[in-house]
Amino acid sequence: MAHGSTRPTSRDVAQTAGVSQAAVSLVLGDKWRGRVSETTAERVREAARTLGYRPNLAARNLRLGRTRTILLVVPALTTEFFAGVYTGAARIAAHHGFGVVLYPSPEGIGPARSPFASAQAALDGVLASSMAADALTAIRGDQLPLVMLDSDPHGSLGAATVNLDIADGVRQLTDHLTGLGHRHLLHLAADIASWTFEVRARELTTRLATVPGATVRTARAPIAIDAARDAAEAALTAPGPRPTAVICDDDKLAAGVYKAARRLGLAIPDDLSVTGLDDLALATALDPELTTVRLDAELFGERGMQALLAVLDGREPHGGDIPVHLVVRGSTAPPHTS
Template sequence: MTSRDVARAAGVSQATVSLVLGDKWRGRVSERTAAAVRTTAEELGYRPNLAARNLRLGRTRTALLVVPALTNEFFARVYTGAARVAAENGFGVVLYPSPEGVGPARDPFDSARASLDGVIASSMAADALAAMRGGGGLPLVMLDSDPADPEAAATVNLDIADGMRRMTEYLLGLGHRRFVHLASAVDSWTFRVRSRALAETLGSVPEAVVRTEHAALDVDAARHAAERALSGPGHRPTALVCDDDILAAGACKAVRRLGLRVPEDVSVTGFDDLALATALEPELTTVRLPAEEVGERGMAALLAVLDGRPAEAAAVPVELMSRGSTAPPPAV
């Protein structure tokens, strides 16, 4: 089965088939004709010769997705979204983990430069991509990262600040005024944004106070940090605002180990809405981040850059998920 067979069956030229199946038809072929060509190709079971087309275009149709870790569900969902859009466009995605997103990541380009069309990097620490930058002129699309980065060809961001503002306003509305921010020890843009949004929102409430405890992104580190925060001098905080759901799981363990209750004595919140959030008891109040959509838009942005088109710039909305781990603070 060849493109000539598709052209003959659809009643169009072979050039029209190449334009449509190469996704270059807009402005050259009508939508009706493009739809007819795609339908005919599907009915005939036609698959384009990608190797020949790639040789003509000088592309490998392969993208590298760099993530901080393979053990975090969020990045698995980012990959799922990116791979879906890639597959729809005849691309493949190679997944490459940087050590915990703190780096510096080993440079894969010496061996892989010739086999890549571009790089997508998700939620990386400030210095983790030092070895990646300048990867042979490959376009770099940053996800959940500083939009001011001059080396990024495009950036796809969640509305992280809005998520943290909404979470903080929700807790203030419940009556909380004594907060602990259980903050990630990773120095990345996304966590700096969360910290800044929390501080700015609480700064507008004169009687609100917040203390920050940093922790590595694992349950035990979060538990120890939360125990320090809850056992320190002065009035006990009534709300633990955590940078992600893994930290929140550690915070919940700390509350129980100190003989306290969630949420009757201490409210705990997370960020991400991982499967863990509803596995906890009580279920975790958190901010849902649509990770698959981020991956989809990241891959779409890379395709746009490769085609010389502008990438979509609007931030991806997030959603506050109110569950059982939050309640009004205990009466004094």
Template sequence: MTGRPTGKDVARVAGVSQATVSLVFSGAAAHRVSGPTRERVLAAAAELGYAPQAAGRQLRLGRTGLLLLAVPNILGPFFARVLAGAQAEAERDGLAVVVSSGWDHATLARAARSGQYDGLLICSPDDGQLGDDLPDALPTVFLDADPALAAGHPRRRIQELDVGGGMAAAVTHLRALGHTRLGHLRSVESAHTFRARQAGFEAAAEGAEVVEVGVSVNGGLEAARAAARTLLASGAPQDRPRAVVCDDDVVAAGVYHVAAELGLRIPDELSVVGIDNIVAAALFAPALTTVDLPGERLGAAGVRLLAAIGAAGDADIDTAAGADRVGPAPDPLPTALIVRGSTAPDPER
């Protein structure tokens, strides 16, 4: 082991789950963890020199040591990155992260009111009314979400990503290469993140010839292939877009498949740009130009915001002093265009 020990290290040495370590250090172990197990955890912590941070202890308003991370689809590579970042940050404070995937809003609201969790992280929600169903007392951070969800709620914060800026950078890159006929495989999901991407696209594509086709980014590769086929195989070849912007990298993979079916060479005859920068993006042939969304940083930032809400104190968080300790909403996390081999100048220019 290198660096500062974490709750995960303690769990490994003690031969227990990370949740058990969290219970022991949260003070909630009396009726849920046996005496011998508790002693084994404490002995392992002493051996490793482990102690949870103060912010983590203050966060545990419910004393369970558990955080709930709700994501639309855990199979989505971006959400796996968010989970990894949240888990790593939570471990520093002796907390554990439980993930839910695809829960409807009623189920999520019931979980939030159950008393099982000390904080709630909700990533890329698709409904602006979701906040109305959540308990006001539970510290909640919305990730990559509409700022309106936290308005007027002292125990809620938003951590945004600059997805609109990332999309604008992608389109600007294509236009700098001379592309004026653009295809856009646009998400049909209603999440704030896709509205922001659309706004960024429209601002950067002004004056260009644009053909848009809707696609469900939660539909996987088959939905992506179907949308790409509609975009590229319909109409006369001379009217086909020579550059395609995709609302995520899995959708871009569908474009690669259909381009191969049609005999279109990337990037010589068709430039492709995605968003997310999933691990596989560099393995595409050619490697995919894409916008990096820092999912790990997003998850970690959400846990730190939860800690700040907890540290403000339950008694006075509704006062000006309590709000000052939590601080204003942080700036959006920056995104970055990663230029690889899937984009080239428009061959007709």
């Protein structure tokens, strides 16, 4: 090679192609359209290939003031849902030349120690679940370009929010159960202070208010099967008419209801209809299989990362909640009439 063992530079590419170094930067940075001709762009690319030129990304990023690194803050990865969010986010990031550092809050929710001496120096932006919002304070992530997932669009820390249409999912579940004839419902709510769970409770109450004779009893439990079992057992044996259907904030909570029903000698769905929300692999492992709302975790991650990249580019992210849909399986049926 004409340049011996030295690494070819952008000046070498410019000389070989017969163009300016500025033109080389535009073409190899994929910002040439409307500024140099297609013929010139191809000549630059051909010269770069011939010389074996590779841009110095570290120097380029230094000039841009970017590390091309995104921090994804989620609750601890004990659920496949957030693993799916990561998969979708990382796919979009990689397509745009960004890496993703995953930062699970060790206790699932709440503050966590910062993995960085200075997040601002190490990161370009943050994508965070509202379920791990407290961790943002610890890493000072709220001082970086930030997009929130599952967060109140009217009170978010972030420059943008990306949400699943959870309210519509709850409407679909409620309409399904009341359509079957259920009027006495139990809401097994996740015992987590998070906007996404507040939406579930609010939408359920609003929807049932339109159904004559409908009542709802609320019990709370951490998202853990044994805790859900105990909470459901207590609620199903409390004084007053026994609920004929249970709406759970999460599929794991529904698994706990199955255990409670077995303890109480109640058959699902003959004596008790049960619904979840997520459509985790667990939903089809239960017997009977669980009626639930499918949330597309990977699409959620993709849309979140697309929104953050738009914010970094100074563009307006696409709006609109991500649709969800009801999956009816064997865990729901009309109530027994006595």
